[in-house]
Amino acid sequence: MSDHGCIHLNNFKAAKGIQPYKVIHSFFVTSTSNEARVRKAVSCLCHTCKSYKDRLHSCLHCIFFGCYVKGHIQEHAKTKKHFLAVDLCYGNILCFQCGDYVYDRELLVVAKAQWSETAKSLSLGEFYRTWEPSLYEVELLKKNPRRRRVVENSTIGLRGLINLGSTCFMNCIVQALIHTPLLRDYFLADRHHCPQPNRCLVCEVSSLFQEFYSGNKAPLILHKLLHLIWTHARHLAGYEQQDAHEFFIATLDVLHRHCEQYSQVAPLIVKDNPHHCNCIIDQIFTGGLQSDVVCQACNGVSTTIDPFWDISLDLGPTAGSGGPSSGLSKEGGGAPTSLLDCLERFTRAEHLGSSAKIKCNNCQTYQESTKQLTMKQLPIVASFHLKRFEHSSIQDKKISTFISFPEQLDMTPFMSHRRNGNNNSAAPNGLHKNGEDAAFSDNRYSLFAVINHEGSLETGHYTAFIRQQRDQWFKCDDHLITRARLKDVLTSEGYLLFYHKQILEYGRNSKV
Amino acid sequence: MKTSPHQTLVKAGDRDGLKELLRRRLVECGWRDEVKLICKEIIKENGQDITYDALLAMVTSRARSRVPDVVKKELLQKIKNQLLAQEEKLKLT
Ligand SMILES: [Zn+2]
Ligand SMILES: [Zn+2]
Ligand SMILES: [Zn+2]
Ligand SMILES: [Zn+2]
Ligand SMILES: [Zn+2]
Ligand SMILES: [Zn+2]
Numbered sequence: 001m002s003d004h005g006c007i008h009l010n011n012f013k014a015a016k017g018i019q020p021y022k023v024i025h026s027f028f029v030t031s032t033s034n035e036a037r038v039r040k041a042v043s044c045l046c047h048t049c050k051s052y053k054d055r056l057h058s059c060l061h062c063i064f065f066g067c068y069v070k071g072h073i074q075e076h077a078k079t080k081k082h083f084l085a086v087d088l089c090y091g092n093i094l095c096f097q098c099g100d101y102v103y104d105r106e107l108l109v110v111a112k113a114q115w116s117e118t119a120k121s122l123s124l125g126e127f128y129r130t131w132e133p134s135l136y137e138v139e140l141l142k143k144n145p146r147r148r149r150v151v152e153n154s155t156i157g158l159r160g161l162i163n164l165g166s167t168c169f170m171n172c173i174v175q176a177l178i179h180t181p182l183l184r185d186y187f188l189a190d191r192h193h194c195p196q197p198n199r200c201l202v203c204e205v206s207s208l209f210q211e212f213y214s215g216n217k218a219p220l221i222l223h224k225l226l227h228l229i230w231t232h233a234r235h236l237a238g239y240e241q242q243d244a245h246e247f248f249i250a251t252l253d254v255l256h257r258h259c260e261q262y263s264q265v266a267p268l269i270v271k272d273n274p275h276h277c278n279c280i281i282d283q284i285f286t287g288g289l290q291s292d293v294v295c296q297a298c299n300g301v302s303t304t305i306d307p308f309w310d311i312s313l314d315l316g317p318t319a320g321s322g323g324p325s326s327g328l329s330k331e332g333g334g335a336p337t338s339l340l341d342c343l344e345r346f347t348r349a350e351h352l353g354s355s356a357k358i359k360c361n362n363c364q365t366y367q368e369s370t371k372q373l374t375m376k377q378l379p380i381v382a383s384f385h386l387k388r389f390e391h392s393s394i395q396d397k398k399i400s401t402f403i404s405f406p407e408q409l410d411m412t413p414f415m416s417h418r419r420n421g422n423n424n425s426a427a428p429n430g431l432h433k434n435g436e437d438a439a440f441s442d443n444r445y446s447l448f449a450v451i452n453h454e455g456s457l458e459t460g461h462y463t464a465f466i467r468q469q470r471d472q473w474f475k476c477d478d479h480l481i482t483r484a485r486l487k488d489v490l491t492s493e494g495y496l497l498f499y500h501k502q503i504l505e506y507g508r509n510s511k512v
Numbered sequence: 513m514k515t516s517p518h519q520t521l522v523k524a525g526d527r528d529g530l531k532e533l534l535r536r537r538l539v540e541c542g543w544r545d546e547v548k549l550i551c552k553e554i555i556k557e558n559g560q561d562i563t564y565d566a567l568l569a570m571v572t573s574r575a576r577s578r579v580p581d582v583v584k585k586e587l588l589q590k591i592k593n594q595l596l597a598q599e600e601k602l603k604l605t
Contacts, residue, residue: 031528041515041522052518100563122525124532130544503540 005104008097012060012084013106021086021093021107024058025114028065029091032117044088048072057094060084068094150469157184157468159212160219160479168478169244170226172464173251175476176449176498177205178212179466180381186280188213192259201228202258219479229254244451244462245310245385245496252309256281285309287379290416292372293358294349300362305376310383310496313342315399316390339384339405339497347374347414374416380504382411382445384497388453398457400493405450407486409499411443445499453495465489517595526594530587537583547575 005013028044031037045052046067054069061082066073073085074096083096091111092101133141150156157179161171177183186192187209197203204225211220230237233250259279277286288305295301317335336342349372352358357366388399412418448467453460463477465484473484521527538544554570555562 031522031525034525037525037528038523041519044522052516100565118528119532122529124529130539503536 005093005107006095006098006102008083008095009093009102009104013104018106018110020060022110022114024060024063024086024088025091025111026117028058028088029086029111030114030118032114032121034121046070046072048075056088057085058088060086060093152469154469155217156215157212158474158481159217160476160481162219162221163478164221164223164226167222167226168462169242169247170222170229171478172451172462172476173244173248174208174222174225175464175466176248176451176496177251178209179449179468180284180498181448181500182284182380182504183280184209191280199228200258201225201232201254204228205255232257243389244453245312248383248496249309252281252285255279282307284380285383287375287382288377290374290376292374293352294370294372295358295360295362295367296369297365297367298360298363300360302361309379310385311343311346312385312387313339313346314387315342315401315403318345335401336403337401338403339409342384342386342403343411343414347372374418375411375414376416378411378415378443378501380501382409382499382501384499386494386497388493388495389457396457398453398460403494405447405490405494405497407447407490408502409445409447411445415443442503444502446502447489447497448500449496449498450489450492450494451496451498452492454493462495465492520598521591521594524594524598526598530590530594533590534583534587537586538579541580541583543575543578543580543583546578547571550574 004010026032027036028040031040044056044065046054046056047065049067049070049072051067051070054067056065056067057073058065059073059076059080059082061084062080064073064076064080064082065088066076066085068074068087073094077083077085077096085094085096086092087094087101091114093104093107094100095102148156161174163171187206190206192202192206194200194203208220208222208225229251232254236242236247236250256277256279259277259281286307286309289308289311291304291306293302313336315336336345349370351370352368354368356368358369359365360367360369384405386403390397390399450465452463452465454463455461463475465473465475465488467473471486473486473489475482475484475488515523518527521530550571551567554567558566
């Protein structure tokens, strides 16, 4: 069926324009205001049988409401010769002369705008709509009829990386980035438009994605990438083993700075992140960490929010908890054994002690205080760094304790509004007035990459587990790629853990 | 006139919110894609000119049975909560 409507609808539009449709839509289909919602609640009943369901339609000619299931709208159409009706659930147009629903491009645009209006008036994020190709994209698809279909056991996107000395620290980070779903989508969709393609690191990453998904299976050599990173992050230059975590952060930073330089591209998903940058790196990796410092004398709170790209988690026993011998310490001390332990500890209020008095903004005196870190805004990709390497003046050592981490992670308990326990905690299941925020906010993540450091501090080797498709895990050990089980992933030591948000929001309210 | 639970939810905008939540959940769990595929198949078999009513008749029961229990449960819980919250509000005013 075309989207040019039908002759009957076209005649109607020629005579009365789009206004009748718009009015019905804004009052009875989407309800773009509170007033409209009240009218809808009271009057949207079948005029014949008083039902509010059964596929209620409104006559487009005279705003008669009739249900379809019991034939009341049909009856009206026949007796009054009003042959066009609007479905009140979805806003589609039914033409009784054609005997079916008809699509009309012009009215679809009206409907779309109304949906956005409603979302705004209810302060929900943008309503989800599936992607529809524009006319230009339809042309492109027609011109390029070859499609690649990803089947279940496909090895698409898997390629080994040659080790150029001791560059496994780079290889494993590249593997993790290549298999970051949103980053992959960004680059495979050709979103990076570059004025200076020769020396641009982002372009290099972009072509790297093309290489990984080209179908060629030979291991890649990352000469150019390494060279570009060396020139942009000099402290990483040289062939000796580097810390994968440091490399990860440096890479994000270099990419961010490159994007920033040339960014005129429209924002993709998140408009405002705590880093105030719209580059793809910040859209995906940046979250906001809230720090609340509470004065012990006056209870005054000073709050700051800082951007973060990853969360570094301590693995040693809690300082000052007295160790395991003190038994049931109030602080719940001892060393953490799971990622959840680590996060719980990370977001726990911590007493800063008498030697660290801070000037309180409220009472203007130097006082003891407590400090608590919580997640104000979650990133799309949550990266956790387990601090396995301890560097001190006496010795450097590696902590190899087993820290369990889940495949599915819910970050809700570590959010600022939850952890601080001051606001809204009484609302049942979080659906507050007009379904604000918490109603839809879903903070579940799933694991998609794990980087491991095998061996000792001196002779270590980095490898990565990556999720290529749902439930399909692979181990990347430089040029070797082997299939892995989820169990292998979850029982590995874990140095860097990458989680991807399961549910993405489509546009956000600008109020923070 | 007594307002029905349905009307209460429409008035407060909760119905639109819940409807959108349901829509999102169905997209997220792959239900939408599944049903789309079923529809495509039916259209292939019956030809382009199949009417909406005919398609609906063939797809409804299959589509309904594919809605995951967790989604139903979540929605039911949320509807209950909303109605209770509205009731609280009425008591207060
Ligand atoms: Zn009726
Ligand atoms: Zn009429
Ligand atoms: Zn027609
Ligand atoms: Zn570039
Ligand atoms: Zn940036
Ligand atoms: Zn104070």
